[in-house]
Amino acid sequence: MALNSAAVGKLTEVMADFEIKDLRVSVEGREILKGVSLAVNKGEVHAVMGPNGSGKSTLSHTLMGHPNYKVLGGQVLFKGKDILTLPTEQRAKLGMFLALQYPVVVPGITMSNFLRTAINAKRGFDGKDKSKSINVKEFRALLKNEMSVLRMDDSFLSRYVNEGFSGGEKKRAEILQMAVLKPEIAILDETDSGLDIDSIKFVSDAVNKMRGPELGVLIITHYTRVLKFIKPDYVHVLVNGEFVRSGGPELADWLEAKGYSEWVKEPDKAPAALEAR
Amino acid sequence: MATVIPRIDVGDNYKEKYGFFDPEKFVFKAKRGLNADVVKEISWMKNEPEWMTKFRLRALQTFEKKEMPTWGADLSVIDFQNIYYYLKSTEKQGKTWDDVPADIKNTFDRLGVPQAERKFLAGVAAQYESEVVYHSLHKELESKGVIFTDTDSALRQYPDLFKEYFGTIIPPADNKLAALNSAVWSGGSFIYVPKGVKVEIPLQAYFRINAENMGQFERTLIICDEDSFVHYIEGCTAPIYTTDSLHSAVVEIIVKRGARCRYTTVQNWSTNVYNLVTKRAVAYGDATMEWVDGNLGSQITMKYPSIYLMEPGAKGDVLSVAFAGKGQHQDAGGKAVHVAPNTSSNIVSKSISKNGGRTSYRGLVKVYPGAKNSKSFVRCDALLLDEQSRSDTYPTTEVDEPQVRIGHEATVSKVSDEQLFYLQSRGITRAEAETMIVNGFIEPFTKELPIEYAVELNRLIQLEMIGSVG
Numbered sequence A: 001m002a003l004n005s006a007a008v009g010k011l012t013e014v015m016a017d018f019e020i021k022d023l024r025v026s027v028e029g030r031e032i033l034k035g036v037s038l039a040v041n042k043g044e045v046h047a048v049m050g051p052n053g054s055g056k057s058t059l060s061h062t063l064m065g066h067p068n069y070k071v072l073g074g075q076v077l078f079k080g081k082d083i084l085t086l087p088t089e090q091r092a093k094l095g096m097f098l099a100l101q102y103p104v105v106v107p108g109i110t111m112s113n114f115l116r117t118a119i120n121a122k123r124g125f126d127g128k129d130k131s132k133s134i135n136v137k138e139f140r141a142l143l144k145n146e147m148s149v150l151r152m153d154d155s156f157l158s159r160y161v162n163e164g165f166s167g168g169e170k171k172r173a174e175i176l177q178m179a180v181l182k183p184e185i186a187i188l189d190e191t192d193s194g195l196d197i198d199s200i201k202f203v204s205d206a207v208n209k210m211r212g213p214e215l216g217v218l219i220i221t222h223y224t225r226v227l228k229f230i231k232p233d234y235v236h237v238l239v240n241g242e243f244v245r246s247g248g249p250e251l252a253d254w255l256e257a258k259g260y261s262e263w264v265k266e267p268d269k270a271p272a273a274l275e276a277r
Numbered sequence B: 001m002a003t004v005i006p007r008i009d010v011g012d013n014y015k016e017k018y019g020f021f022d023p024e025k026f027v028f029k030a031k032r033g034l035n036a037d038v039v040k041e042i043s044w045m046k047n048e049p050e051w052m053t054k055f056r057l058r059a060l061q062t063f064e065k066k067e068m069p070t071w072g073a074d075l076s077v078i079d080f081q082n083i084y085y086y087l088k089s090t091e092k093q094g095k096t097w098d099d100v101p102a103d104i105k106n107t108f109d110r111l112g113v114p115q116a117e118r119k120f121l122a123g124v125a126a127q128y129e130s131e132v133v134y135h136s137l138h139k140e141l142e143s144k145g146v147i148f149t150d151t152d153s154a155l156r157q158y159p160d161l162f163k164e165y166f167g168t169i170i171p172p173a174d175n176k177l178a179a180l181n182s183a184v185w186s187g188g189s190f191i192y193v194p195k196g197v198k199v200e201i202p203l204q205a206y207f208r209i210n211a212e213n214m215g216q217f218e219r220t221l222i223i224c225d226e227d228s229f230v231h232y233i234e235g236c237t238a239p240i241y242t243t244d245s246l247h248s249a250v251v252e253i254i255v256k257r258g259a260r261c262r263y264t265t266v267q268n269w270s271t272n273v274y275n276l277v278t279k280r281a282v283a284y285g286d287a288t289m290e291w292v293d294g295n296l297g298s299q300i301t302m303k304y305p306s307i308y309l310m311e312p313g314a315k316g317d318v319l320s321v322a323f324a325g326k327g328q329h330q331d332a333g334g335k336a337v338h339v340a341p342n343t344s345s346n347i348v349s350k351s352i353s354k355n356g357g358r359t360s361y362r363g364l365v366k367v368y369p370g371a372k373n374s375k376s377f378v379r380c381d382a383l384l385l386d387e388q389s390r391s392d393t394y395p396t397t398e399v400d401e402p403q404v405r406i407g408h409e410a411t412v413s414k415v416s417d418e419q420l421f422y423l424q425s426r427g428i429t430r431a432e433a434e435t436m437i438v439n440g441f442i443e444p445f446t447k448e449l450p451i452e453y454a455v456e457l458n459r460l461i462q463l464e465m466i467g468s469v470g
């Protein structure tokens, strides 16, 4: 049995629930992500910060399978699969969710139709087996509850998806979708941008309510304000398509005080990196 | 109110649901082809007054003299001598579904007509081939003097009313196909709504072609007397044959002072049907005419519902949707003719082309001198689902009055990657996401339909999108 000891050792090596390994991505022929690795466990909140154009949304879109982002190399492991080969909807069904930085308008489709279709899709309802679809009562109850946390009134349900929504309303609608779809890995791409002080609180309350051992979160943000409400376990700094530093919440405070240019000048003055996990 | 459209079973396709056929049975079938003898025979079978026989024969001459329209879709493929112009499948018309021969009743059962009638209609007509085989109207409407019958019966039962209006809005010489219909017409609906009577629940007619190489030429005449209201809905389907069938209807509508008429079509012909229809309404003082026209299916459709705004305050709306798939050409649009001052028209056309299908918007806005303060707005939106598909607009504006407000807007768009990604990121498949986007695109149309038809239309779009249409 001695022969197997190496293999056993590998098996027992701790795997994170969601693992990005050396991910390289190009857009329009230009390499944007240059080997990004990150491990997120359920129950954890990771914040990703970084200057404009550093590749944060490239990362979020690639994780969800947007067709414009070309994977040059690397893996993203979730539930024993490399999800990079899966179509977008399969990733969603597997438990991933992306709150978009710029939510998209879908004319003529009501929010309620959209939400219901998404919930049913997630439940594997193929139009035939009605027992798999959410019934009207259950749907109403679910929405009533989540919408009250987000302080969204019923009128949103009969409006067309994101059409005429204010910036903040769009972001709240994204979190509403997250709340009803109950993902296991959620990526929030600048969900806090454009939110007023009260709205940040409502959105954070909704996210905190979902926090728990069944949810891992990746929050992309420019500001520490949201991180005061949704306290991250880790903060990562993305510059120029690479993670240059990871640390605890204090890293975010330091960045906010000094800015990225300071970091680029004197990287050593930043709070120490965490031990490689 | 926005409608919530439940996700629908897409397991079945056009063929199972609409494209089936019954063995052909008939009590009379005219010889194949068209000539004066066939026309006389139809008139004789119907035991018509002499004036109608003459009207038909004159119309046949007009048909023979007139050229086929060459400005629209390619109609050169239609062989008028290969078509059966009249087919009567049963001796009598049923007043209950039990009076209708079992196989025909079965057809309408499969199409859901009696079910719809029980649920939400005030009256129903069912036409099978050339004749109306079933007719009903709520007693209460009958007692208020509403007439809803087939056009043949109307000629017999209300000869004066009939003669006063028949052929006055669309004379046989209007165009070659109107002349054809005038020569061989059979069936269709005749509606009269008396002064001040509002028919709150819709009336529906369902037109079914069953036989191969059949021509269906129904003739509909609707008269809305002053301050009345009616909503008339028509649906139509046919089996899938490899040879062509022809549907060429004429619809004439008179909307008198203060009245409102809405005419809704959800057409879903199989793709071997040529659908060449002339529809026209005249609206008098403060009257409103609304055409809500959904065109799915057929090989070629040419249809431009028109409204003549005859007196001040008259208003006309044309709201249409066309879906063209592989090998199909939907040439549709609308016409608004402003004859009087202070009249307004609004034409909204939405078209979707897929798999090399072709849609055309063809429209006319005409304002006569003196029709001051008239307003007209035309909007055409086209959605192309792939590179092979095509959409064109041919708007014509003839304005001979300076004091008017005329607007025209046209857009052509594609299903965007961003929308698809967004929907897919919520677990919705690409195919379903595309269908949702298309259904969203036509939502301004769908929301004008009674909920049952809205659901049906979304379902039909879903069938078109997965390509299981005959």
Ligand SMILES: Nc1ncnc2c1ncn2[C@@H]1O[C@H](COP(=O)(O)OP(=O)(O)OP(=O)(O)O)[C@@H](O)[C@H]1O
Binding pocket: A027, A028, A032, A050, A051, A052, A053, A054, A055, A056, A057, A058, A059, A068, A101
């Ligand atoms: N679809 C695209 N076409 C062309 N360039 C793109 C596209 N998407 C991203 N890029 C480029 O990739 C780089 C990274 O963009 P990305 O959106 O990932 O940045 P970000 O970190 O999210 O920035 P921000 O903080 O401004 O949101 C930028 O230079 C951007 O212009």
Ligand SMILES: [Mg+2]
Binding pocket: A056, A057, A058, A101, A189, A190
């Ligand atoms: Mg971004």
